[in-house]
Amino acid sequence: MIHLIYLTVLFPLFGFLFNGILGPKIKNEKVIGIIGSGTIGIAFIIAVGALFETLALPVDQRLTIITLFQWIDVAGLNIHFAYQVDQLSLVMSLVVTGVGFIIHVYSIGYMHGDKSFWRFFTYLNLFIFAMMNLILADNFLLLFLGWEGVGLCSYLLIGFWYDRKFEKSTTASAGLKAFIVNRIGDFGFLLGMFLIYSTFGSLIFTDVFSRALSFNVPEHIFTLIAIFLFIGATGKSAQIPLLVWLPDAMAGPTPVSALIHAATMVTAGVYMVARCSIIYASAPTAMMVVAVIGVFTAFFAATIGLVQNDIKKVLAYSTISQLGYMFLALGAGAFSAGIFHVMTHAFFKALLFLGAGSVIHSMHDVQDIRHYGGLKKYMPITYGTFLVAATAISGIPPLSGFFSKDEILWYSYANLGIVFWLIGVITALLTAFYMFRLYFLTFEGKEKFDSHKTHPHESPKLMTVPLIALGVLSAIGGFIGIPEIFSGDHGNLFHTWLAPVFKSAEIKLMNIGSHSHFEEILFMAISIVAGVAGIYYAWYAYLKKPAVADKTASRFKGAYNILLNKYFLDEAYEASVVNPIVKGSENILWKIADNRIIDGTINNLAKLVDNISGTIKKIQTGVAQSYALVMILGVLIALLWLIISYS
């Protein structure tokens, strides 16, 4: 099946073309839905087949490159449309096609009755196509193709309900914001790519990485490349300073938030950094930057998430925060821990979003958690799966989130130091708190909606079955990455599986901490306590004594306002970047450069010609005889000149 891996790309493409061209004519939701999700399902089956075939291979031969055709061949730049199947790309493609398939099925139920049902599935399939290109690419350029492709799909899907209002503006402008912020990151990515080509003379991963080890390249070049690529990652994965687009991306339909803005696309940055692990390992400064940005993003996003009232906004900030964890792991040199968290996060965050979608669906598009409450008895399946996901993200064993998050925290202590670990643990506490705040306000407590107008109901099977599937994955997904100290001789399965990909990077780093098992268990216990404490406080503040929350909010009014307004980050960008550009364009570029300089030059030249010709035109009297006179005088002069010159 490895050699059929290109089918995982072609099937979504087929679904995209089929739904895009025939969809508006078919109008049958069943056909469109089956084609849309079926193609992804087949892709998933192929990916599973490829996984088993790769497992059968010896460890050192688990890298297959499948070349489809030559893409670009100019002046030494030779790029093939080729896919690289190895441990890392297999993990990612399983997550993307697997979670993608579940979300596609869910979407059939969620988008039921939408006037542009076919358009939704067209975009979703195009997204999977682009994402698979990004993951399977064997060179930077093909990766960039997918990178831009997912950005485009993200833009299209955020603005999917283009005629709806979103906060102060429209969904279309939210999509535009995502696209433009991503473009800033892409600019960094492009620069990194150019630098890679000029340094190593190739864009193919295997060549670049082997040359990165053998060439004698100064460290600052590595640092530059790594930083440029990381700028691209901050855009795609919504890290500081380019995180502002992700909360607005919640304007899209909820399955989109689950698929693109939680489970898959936003992890592309993590994947890319992990893929370039050797470059990062050669640039300690860049590693530090990645870790610092990651841990701060995790912390800041978590604090903002504490006070948001929109169910999807809380999840959006939680996503940013979890992505911060992943970058912390990468920065700590624990690449496989980062990818592990990508996987578990894809499970439980997709589940949280789909659960939120189910709630929104039954509450008739109300998204404010203050108007929920007591939904437990109306929606038992949504309630159960949401609880599983919330527990998983809070890091309570033995659910999946515990294993991945704890591994990250452990490595951040072992490789970076206690400060990183401390911020990480505080973030874990905050995470548990805001997730359970969300949970208690939504499912427990008093009903705060108007029961005459709203009749909450469980979602149809098409939506609950995907929830259950993801719930199972969130619960048991962590078992493939049980830490060494518990699993004994087997070691950490996930870690062992990915080890060959990151081997050379880890050799270069050589900082696998030599800490005792006691320490590891102690830190694990602390992070569990932090998670439980967060849950307890959420329970205490929002269920037992609901007044506590309001009192705390009013006591720390200033801090509360800052958090509610997201540290005024949007306003700060508005004032420092957007406004200067708008004002500068208006006052300097438009009014001076365009109106005065460019238009002025043209107009004055025209006026000059007009004036000169106005003076000269008087000569043309229109009287034929004066013309004749001038002509004869001319002939006489010519004759005279001839006579003089001859004599």
Add this chain to the structure above:
Amino acid sequence: MFSVGIVGVLTRRNAIVVFMSVELMLNSANLTLITFSSYLGDATGQLFVFFVMAVAAAEAAVGLAIIIAIFRNKLTVNIDEINILKW
């Protein structure tokens, strides 16, 4: 005779007189051709005059037609009043 023609073309206002002056100039040129032809004993000049006369006849027809057309439009044949060929 050529000079008389030139003066006629430049000074007269009536288009028909101007036209006649042009014919004068043509004929003066013809006379010159014939004279030199006879003086040099070469028949080419005389032959050339025939062509000139043929062309002049055609040109006279066209010229008169133009003058009539102008007269129909402007009710005048005074050249200095026909000055529409300016800005």
